[in-house]
Amino acid sequence: MSAVVVTGIGVLAPGGLGLEPFWEGVCDRRSAISELTRFDTSGFPARLAGQITGLNPAELLPSRLLVQTDISTRFVLIAADWALRDAKVEPGTYTDYETGVITSNACGGFEFTHREFRKLWTTGPAAVSVYESFAWFYAVSTGQISIRNTLRGPSGALVAEQAGGLDAIGHACRAVRRGTPMMLTGGADSALDPWGWAAQLSGGQVSTATDPDRAYLPFDTDARGYVPGEGGAILVLEDASTAASRGAQNLYGEIAGYGSTFDPPPWSGGRPALGRAALLALEDAGIGPTDVDVVFADGAGVAELDRGEAETITELFGACGVPVTVPKAVTGRLYSGGGPVDVAVALMAMRDGLIPPTAATAKVPDSYRIDLVRDAPRPADLAHALVLGRGRWGFNSAVVVRRSPRLGSETP
Amino acid sequence: MAAMTLDELCHLLVAVAGEPSAEVASTDLADTEFTELGYDSLALMEAAARIAQEYGVRIPDADIFEMRTPRDLLDLVNGAPGAGDLPAPVAARP
Numbered sequence: 001m002s003a004v005v006v007t008g009i010g011v012l013a014p015g016g017l018g019l020e021p022f023w024e025g026v027c028d029r030r031s032a033i034s035e036l037t038r039f040d041t042s043g044f045p046a047r048l049a050g051q052i053t054g055l056n057p058a059e060l061l062p063s064r065l066l067v068q069t070d071i072s073t074r075f076v077l078i079a080a081d082w083a084l085r086d087a088k089v090e091p092g093t094y095t096d097y098e099t100g101v102i103t104s105n106a107c108g109g110f111e112f113t114h115r116e117f118r119k120l121w122t123t124g125p126a127a128v129s130v131y132e133s134f135a136w137f138y139a140v141s142t143g144q145i146s147i148r149n150t151l152r153g154p155s156g157a158l159v160a161e162q163a164g165g166l167d168a169i170g171h172a173c174r175a176v177r178r179g180t181p182m183m184l185t186g187g188a189d190s191a192l193d194p195w196g197w198a199a200q201l202s203g204g205q206v207s208t209a210t211d212p213d214r215a216y217l218p219f220d221t222d223a224r225g226y227v228p229g230e231g232g233a234i235l236v237l238e239d240a241s242t243a244a245s246r247g248a249q250n251l252y253g254e255i256a257g258y259g260s261t262f263d264p265p266p267w268s269g270g271r272p273a274l275g276r277a278a279l280l281a282l283e284d285a286g287i288g289p290t291d292v293d294v295v296f297a298d299g300a301g302v303a304e305l306d307r308g309e310a311e312t313i314t315e316l317f318g319a320c321g322v323p324v325t326v327p328k329a330v331t332g333r334l335y336s337g338g339g340p341v342d343v344a345v346a347l348m349a350m351r352d353g354l355i356p357p358t359a360a361t362a363k364v365p366d367s368y369r370i371d372l373v374r375d376a377p378r379p380a381d382l383a384h385a386l387v388l389g390r391g392r393w394g395f396n397s398a399v400v401v402r403r404s405p406r407l408g409s410e411t412p
Numbered sequence: 413m414a415a416m417t418l419d420e421l422c423h424l425l426v427a428v429a430g431e432p433s434a435e436v437a438s439t440d441l442a443d444t445e446f447t448e449l450g451y452d453s454l455a456l457m458e459a460a461a462r463i464a465q466e467y468g469v470r471i472p473d474a475d476i477f478e479m480r481t482p483r484d485l486l487d488l489v490n491g492a493p494g495a496g497d498l499p500a501p502v503a504a505r506p
Binding site: 062063064065066067068126127129130131133 | 426428429430431432433450454455457458461464465
């Protein structure tokens, strides 16, 4: 079976518009968490977010798309444009049915819908945009990317809160293995309007800290919840042999394995299933725990969840048996965008031989027994990375990323 | 109610559905098919809703899917039987 390689990446996330600037910011521990400025938050208990700044979608997308898209859809369309440009696929390389799209979305189009609901309440049903019919929903990212780029092969949309982005990548990987030579995959979210913000706060895990540098502290003794962010990433996946035959210039690495599980109901007393998702992904990649050189953890920033993830990691790899990092500490949690951004960062870490740090975390409880990379990037020879994601209400997903032989010094 | 002009229609289309996807000379615009301009049936439904609000003319859904060009749409608006008969929009209760 031919490998599935990543040949294009578009990152659109807080702190970095584009893969390289984002990667630099992550390594420099430049936090993009700040006061939420989209609306007056003075009545809200949480007021910090990871926001995308310095981007004007009107300069990047046609106005016919602007009138019918939520901000989250604009983000994912722009990230897809960047990923395709990065992959440098010449027109005509593949037919429309040889290319597909599978994305994830967790929040839907909150801002767009909030605006249309306001019209409904103040003016009446006739004033509501006809585009509301699809602008709100989870599959719109996949649909709009497909239409804009004429990708008519396999398509799908996965919803699994913060785990969903990894699910999309896993399912796109399967589509390539089944014979579709190129897939676009990933995800992005944004729900930083008053309604979306209220919905996020209702989950009860958003940090109410006021100091941006101490608000989202994965695995820290002072973990106090997470900070929501916006944005995400889109990856171009290709069959390695067809990518080679078209002369693909970027071979960032391979999506080598994927696994997902669902937690047992809380009242059952059953064990959380994150470890089983990781093992499924390792098995899919044909490797064992000792082959993993770094773990990109979910890093909930909620003490109970952090402890559970630390237990899973030590069960798989032993006490302090593998470096662990949470680069999303600088962006906040991006929901469907989180996993794809982590995979992009893992690929850059392999390229540069650097594990990016977990920005703000200062002290990890000894009982966690994990080797969390903090303070500065850690040089390391990385052949395999395990990326973990957990979604609210029991979703667990894991992706194994393998260094591309052509990029590394040795064959993994 | 004054007749709707081509210019007004174009402005309305841009406002509700964005700029046309093709550059068309203004003299040819009236007879260029909506599909060529990049306006799909949703764009036309959105335009019809706005026309009902601003001009008081209701265009039946069936006609929306029949019309092909801006001229067809203008003819419907300006020649529509019952134009101006549309009851005023009922504001939602607070």
